[in-house]
Amino acid sequence: MIEKKEFILTIEDLTVSFDGFKAIDSLNFYIDKNELRVIIGPNGAGKTTLLDIICGKTRATAGSIQFKNEEMTVLPEYLRVRKGIGRKFQTPSIYENLSVFQNLEVSYPKGRSVFGAVAFKCDEEVKAKVDSIAHEIGLIDMLQTEAALLSHGQKQWLEIGMLLMQEPELLMLDEPIAGMSVRERELTADLLKRISSNRSVIVIEHDMEFVKQIAHKVNVMHQGRIIAEGSMDKVQNDPTVIEVYLGH
């Protein structure tokens, strides 16, 4: 056997079907350590479904997902998170009626059991962590603000911050710049570059300019399959990709 390269995420022969419709069709997918990967593809290609399966929101019909050489398909969602998989949802998913501080505090990976949560103390360590993350996502001055009052872009950042609190080794972001202004997009691109320096990141995105800015490598998905993989330039000139995007 050939010596396997050390991937952080290995997906093999993954299939998901909803009543016979194959949303993901025998897909193979590998992510390196500290890689920033972007998945693009037309609507309904199965991009969000792929993230759903990796984090456990949707169950795989067949195939295997290995994270750090450990099978994930059998684990419930919260255990996958504890192994180090973080997921950001497409629409900002934050706790609107809590303050920014509380949003981040709740995401701190201690006191996750019921009794642990009752006994959890917000000590200096937690506060320092919240401060450093809030600084990173540019919300340091708004810690006491109710999250519902944040702008759309700030909510997106807050959710990314909540994930960073957990120090995930694999971070999955579903359209992180949707609805952001040009300036916010630039800031987000910088943020993503910074956070991918010591962890793997998968991003789903439609905005090609943004993808060019951040991606190490791009995958193109179509009808539940990956039809191209490589640098942005290579992918953009791929005839199958052009056909998929321009239609038949």
Add this chain to the structure above:
Amino acid sequence: MQSIKNLLKQPNVLSIAILALILLVVFPALLDNFRLNLVGKYLTYAFVAIGLVVLWGWGGILSLGQGVFFGLGGYCMAMFLKLEASDPITTKIQSTPGIPDFMDWNQLTELPIWWLPFKSLPLSLIFVIAVPTLLAFIISYAMFKRRVGGVYFAIITQAVALIMTTLIIGLQGYTGGVNGMTDLKTMNGWDTRTDEAKIILYYACCVTLLLCVIAGTYIQRSKFGTLLLAMRDKEDRVRFSGYDVSMFKVTAFCIAAGVSGIGGAFFALQVGFMSPSFVGIVPSIELVILCAVGGRLSLVGAVYGALLVNASKTLFSESFPDLWLFLMAALFIGVTIAFPYGLAGLFESHIKPWWRLKSADRQKNQEHELDLESQVDHEISHAVDADFPSAMAVQSKTDEAELLIRRKAS
């Protein structure tokens, strides 16, 4: 003194202190024994209401079957009291002396095995909390692990309430059937029916309730409380932050059930009987109404809600025997339309800002006076060796300051 002042400034502490004052001092001073006992009865429902605050207000899980847990707690207590009231001497005219009368009427000749633990007071007291909690655990574990929630969960709790009533009525020989357990007399030889006992029970009920409120406040301030709010808002986000959401929901449900059980036990003690009419669907919904009227986000509010709704129930049914149900409905509909967060919400949104405005004004006035006084002192010292008119001007300022102080004092 300063430390007490600081303690009172913390959120919730002042409101709990006021509640304690009302329950432990004001009510006993103003009400006769009969009314005080009634208030004690209302307070037993307040236990359920604060359980619902944790479960429904914070956790967003509506249960329409809390009467089941209230009833189970009540029955556990009543079974102990009933056994004590059925000693062989008092029941010697029965064909089997020494067992509860309803068993005798139903041709039972022996105490059922599962009644035996209720001969012991400590065991019975443990069961008061343990039995409702255990049932709540079984129901909620089965539901929440399968991600049944929202309306479906509420409907299932309704079904449980119905099943429980049917079961209690059906097993007449074991439970006393539709009449329930009556003629409860003593607890460990202590007569619970005298005026003195009723007052002691009232205080015991108040203190336990206050302890539950304090424990609830602790939970609210812990990360568990924050997580409940977070789950109500974005359940998936909590799950994908590494929390086993179902276990948190199960725990909230068990807490609500356990607290309700304590309420039921106090009910059995203070009212002297327990019957299936406190278990079914209608009482369960009434319990939710208490919580909604009081404010489902506030523990203290829920207690006032329980007092207000039950007091008006008594008042309406005494004064308008034909109309009282309509008046109750009007109260409920009125409160939920006008203040969706109940009395506590009304307090938070109207009275608190008004109070803050007032105290801000007061503070401003005070600062103004202080300024004026120090200014006056300053000018007097300067005016000593100055001419007459400037001393005059200083004098008029002193008058103004004095007038202000006098006005404030009156």
